[in-house]
Amino acid sequence: MGRTVAPGEPEWTEEDTALAVEWQRIRDTTCAGCGQPLAECLTDDGGYETTVVRCHGCKAKEKRVEELGKVSDTAGVKVVVHRLPEDA
Template identity: 50%
Template sequence: MGRAVGPGEPQWTEEDTLLAVEWQRLQDALCGGCGHPLDESLDEGNDYEVHRITCFACQVKERAEKAAAEAENADTTGRKLTTVLIGRRPVID
């Protein structure tokens, strides 16, 4: 999403700048670890519980990274792996 910048037009409009500043303000109000609002998560009176989830895309990626790092003579410097959804397995009840 974006706009074509024509000759003599600014790269960022006033609205673009206001939206970027507001987005940053919202990001700054969140905990960088859990993503909860800081005004909520820094309140000692609040209770939280942990829910375990598994991102299967991260799982396959991290397994491939581990295997590459453990392989003999594998230079993984600078290597980045990405995941691509290639299909869905049938669900068996």
């Protein structure tokens, strides 16, 4: 998504700026580790529970990275995850 900036138009509109400021405010007030609001998770030590889940995309990626590391130089190598078609 985006817009084409015509000559003479500002690179950022007022709406773009407002959205960017709000995005940064949310990032600044959210724990990067658990995703909970900092105002809550830094003051309440008993109001949380966890659920263990497994991302099968990450599992496949991590296994491939491990395999690559055993046989080759992995400097600069990126492993990309693709969803298989339903009929595969």
